[in-house]
Amino acid sequence: SQKIEQNSEALNIQEGKTATLTCNYTNYSPAYLQWYRQxxxxxxxxLLLIRENEKEKRKERLKVTFDTTLKQSLFHITASQPADSAxxxxxxxxxxxxxxxxxxxxxxxxxA
Amino acid sequence: DVKVTQSSRYLVKRTGEKVFLECVQDMDHENMFWYRQDPGLGLRLIYFSYDVKMKEKGDIPEGYSVSREKKERFSLILESASTNQTSMYLCASSFSPGQGEKLFFGSGTQLSVL
Structure with missing residues (x-):
């Protein structure tokens, strides 16, 4: 069956550093991948959508990558701020x- | 801005009661969805609808039904509420058809069944 794994339940990071979140999927081939904040x-x-033919997408301090070979997407927040906590x-x-x-x-x- | 409005932020009901959760969207979206969210389980799809009077079961439809009489309104019904239906309920909508349409969520209804 299709499975989506976000590797860390929780991630703590110092203000100003880059946060990197991981999304792995198995047993299917997505045409695109979306990221949401809650x-x-x-x-x-x-927040962002990246298609299978795009390697990387940026929006302000956010960057998303999509590796269909690894079946993985990485979500980066650069220069992280307390307001990014979510x-x-x-x-x-x-x-x-x-x-x-x-x-x-x-x-x-x-x-902070 | 798209607005998805859920009728109640907090709701407390008794076991066995019939519960109606209402959701209204103002952007003429074809698609509407009901999810529930529980700690450690994430978002799980209950029911969805791609058109008026149309409904499809999601991953966990047992104990629920839905109604979509008008395009903008999608109601979730708990026929006989039970304690294991205590949860955060989230309604969402999106355009259709095509790929890539993003979901717009309501603020959620925190339902407690006592």
Whole structure:
């Protein structure tokens, strides 16, 4: 069966450092992958989408990579700030209109 | 901005009650979804709908039903609430068809069944 693993349940990092979150998937070949941010008690908010033919995508301090050979996506936040503290969810998706399935998320804490 | 509105932020119900969770979106999205989120289990899909009066079971539909009489509204119904349905319920919507459409989520309803 399809499986999505976000390797760390929680990640603590010092302010100013780069946070790197990992998303691995098995038993399917997603056409693209989405990343969401979720704050406590709120719904997830879309951040970035990367397609299978894109190696890297950037948005401000965020960078996402997508390696279809390794079946992995990395999500980087450079110059991290306490305001970046949240849970980050990945959602790989095959083509077509199948519903989005999410990883369990990584809770990031940026310490001042 | 797209808005997905869930009728209640917090809800407390008794075991055996029939519970209605309402969700309304204002962007004419075709797709609507209900997830529940539990610590350690992540987001799990309960039901979804790609059109008015259409519904499909997700991964955990047991104990739930849905209704989509109008495009903008998608209701989740707990026929007879049980304590194991205590959870955060999240509604989402998106455009269709095509690849890459992002989900817009509501703020969630924290349901406690006592």
């Amino acid at each position: 704050d406590p008690g709120r719904g997830p908010v879309f 849970t980050y969810l990945c959602a790989p998706r095959t083509s077509g209109n199948t519903p989005l399935v999410f990883g369990k998320g990584t809770r990031l804490s940026v310490i």
